Amino acid sequence: MSELRQTRLEKARTLASLGQGPYALRFAPSHSTAELQQAHADLPKGEERDVVVAVAGRVMTRRVMGKLAFFTLADESGPIQLYLEKATLEAAAPDAPPPGAFGQITTLVDAGDLIGVEGSLRRTDRGELSVKVKGWTMLSKSLQPLPDKWHGLADVEKRYRQRYLDMIVSPHTRETFRRRALAVSAMRRWLDERGFLEIETPVLQSQPGGADARPFETHHNALDLPLTLRIATELHLKRLVVGGFERVYELGRIFRNEGVSTRHNPEFTSVEIYQAYADYTDMMELTEQLLAHVCQQVCGTTAITYQGTAIELAPPWRRATMHALVQQATGLDFTTFSTRAEAAAAMEACGLAVPELADSVGRLLVEAFEQKVEDTLIQPTFVLDYPVENSPLARAHRSKPGLVERFELFIVGRETANAFSELIDPLDQRRRLEAQQARKAAGDLEAQGVDEDFLQALEVGMPPTGGLGIGIDRLVMLLTDSASIRDVIAFPLLKPEQPEQGG
Structure with a gap:
């Protein structure tokens, strides 16, 4: 973990030297990811829409394949894919220092980082609505990696302790x-x-x-x-x-x-x-x-x-009295008991526990209800x-x-x-x-x-x-x-x- 953190710290320093944060003051998204998904649901596969959009969120996954890369960006409303094409990014930022705009985003951005992107929209051949990125901004460099797996009993305690990770x-x-x-x-x-x-x-x-x-x-x-x-x-x-x-x-x-x-x-x-x-x-x-x-x-x-x-x-x-529910469940009619001893003996005969603190017929009625009725009221x-x-x-x-x-x-x-x-x-x-x-x-x-x-x-x-x-x-x-x-x-x-x- 410390080695991974050190690597990310080095990337943060590199970003700072390039003028890319790594901790920005602000960013102005034009849409949430859900708004884009809804507004452009009609965009056909393989086609682009020449609109200018800006979205911000956390990078959840990243795949780099030569001159193309695909990131998943998630904001509060949900995820959207980022379509990163080397030719497009470098044409938009021809003066970017080495390794160029495409190289920077693919080598300096990790899963967990918060970034803002601007670009147009493209529906991939597989049908995934994507932001075709023309420019990007590091908003907050994550120094800790996201969990690889997040399920099962072994993780329950950590989910509560680090709820922010659970939410991410x-x-x-x-x-x-x-x-x-x-x-x-x-x-x-x-x-x-x-x-x-x-x-x-x-x-x-x-x-x-x-x-x-x-x-x-x-x-x-x-x-x-x-x-x-x-x-x-x-x-x-x-x-x-x-x-x-x-x-x-x-x-x-x-x-x-x-x-x-x-x-x-x-x-x-x-x-x-x-x-x-x-x-x-x-x-x-x-x-x-x-x-x-x-x-x-x-x-x-x-x-x-x-x-x-x-x-x-x-x-x-449904409405029912406690007396009626207890009698239905146990056969005991607590209205007939005149003393605690009488009620306690009847409860013991039914296999019910009789706590000492239950010092009256009424308190024993509540005990019988809690032991025999409460869990059945679905x-x-x-x-x-x-x-x-x-x-x-x-x-x-x-x-x-x-x-x-x-x-x-x-x-x-x-x-x-x-x-x-x-x-x-x-x-x-x-x-x-x-x-x-x-x-x-x-x-x-x-x-x-x-x-x-x-x-x-x-x-x-x-x-x-x-x-x-x-x-x-x-x-x-x-x-x-x-x-x-x-x-x-x-x-x-x-x-x-x-x-x-x-x-």
């Missing part, structure tokens, strides 16, 4: 992040058009809340103040609803000090949406319409395929009516004691969205948060604390509100047929590489 050599990777950008912009437009305002809330917080998650801790030196990174945007967005904003959302980064898996990254993106005078049934309709719209905008259809399985996102979606399914113990910020169910008006959306076995009829009773909310604080004091690192300022805001009065959170990364996984969350985060968190040990 893999159009699929670039398409994944293009779709991610389109999904985010489509979501914002849809919400903005319906009167929702995006308002930013603090990332640094003195009291984390809005989710059951362990926060990252930091310290503000000037104020000598311990702070955490936010684990949700919920409590501040609710303060905005108290303040008079009836439709508000924020799409941004969330930070949770948790493990890493194909579904979890400590830094991820979510959107939280709050609508005054609405409840969780309104949020179900909003979720269906919003995600179907985003899928249509990004994929051109609501019928997609994920890891070989057909998924239909056109509404309406088509979009709203799972309704969670136990109150697992939902400290959701309103008590209007007709089912012990439950709250909450749903989670599952697609391909993954939670994709979470929504409540929001709890607006400040006294009930205080009791719930104090119970969470007790769990935290007992050692539950993910339990929430008591946010006195939020409770004071609720005492001012919050209108009936529906709230919704959607995981952007998991949604993009679905829309891009990506198996791992790392595939849809441009720069996922990784452990530092260990230095190689000498022999």
Whole structure:
């Protein structure tokens, strides 16, 4: 590698001596490669079109055959062939120093270099639209060669660490992040058009809340103040609803000090949406319409395929209570259990694990759901009516004691969205948060604390509100047929590489 780099450095010095960069200030392309491909699709084989075009991009491949050479140049929109003819180049630049214009481009330009070219268009006898180059400019000399091979498990870690290389050599990777950008912009437009305002809330917080998650801790030196990174945007967005904003959302980064898996990254993106005078049934309709719209905008259809399985996102979606789903999967009716011991014994008899931290019938219901139901929910399914113990910020169910008006959306076995009829009773909310604080004091690192300022805001009065959170990364996984969350985060968190040990 060092020898190759040295060779390229020498070429860079030669280019500099010839007045060719090797690092240009600017170049003005007249077209993208895709625009040329589309505009001149009618050019017949073997014919030329006397137009003047300028394109810029990275040299991906090069073939030199005597007095002809063929390079592949790729910009963001795709590739195009460069047709390099010695006679044409030298006629256009007769005063070029040795080895001449053709010799310079064929000996000093390597795969990986960024160049700009000007010329006319030619359709080769094989049907390849090409820029017939009459002049060229080195824009940035690459000192490192591109990977020769870029596939297989052996390269997965390097793909994440050197994402720029992955993007250069893999159009699929670039398409994944293009779709991610389109999904985010489509979501914002849809919400903005319906009167929702995006308002930013603090990332640094003195009291984390809005989710059951362990926060990252930091310290503000000037104020000598311990702070955490936010684990949700919920409590501040609710303060905005108290303040008079009836439709508000924020799409941004969330930070949770948790493990890493194909579904979890400590830094991820979510959107939280709050609508005054609405409840969780309104949020179900909003979720269906919003995600179907985003899928249509990004994929051109609501019928997609994920890891070989057909998924239909056109509404309406299945709706089922957690109790009904668990009973269907296990035969256990958790509404009949009056004590934790009774529920635990029934679960053990069915071969289900009974964690000690699941200290109530409601928490055991959620455990049974996660063990036996969650992975089976492939088509979009709203799972309704969670136990109150697992939902400290959701309103008590209007007709089912012990439950709250909450749903989670599952697609391909993954939670994709979470929504409540929001709890607006400040006294009930205080009791719930104090119970969470007790769990935290007992050692539950993910339990929430008591946010006195939020409770004071609720005492001012919050209108009936529906709230919704959607995981952007998991949604993009679905829309891009990506198996791992790392595939849809441009720069996922990784452990530092260990230095190689000498022999």
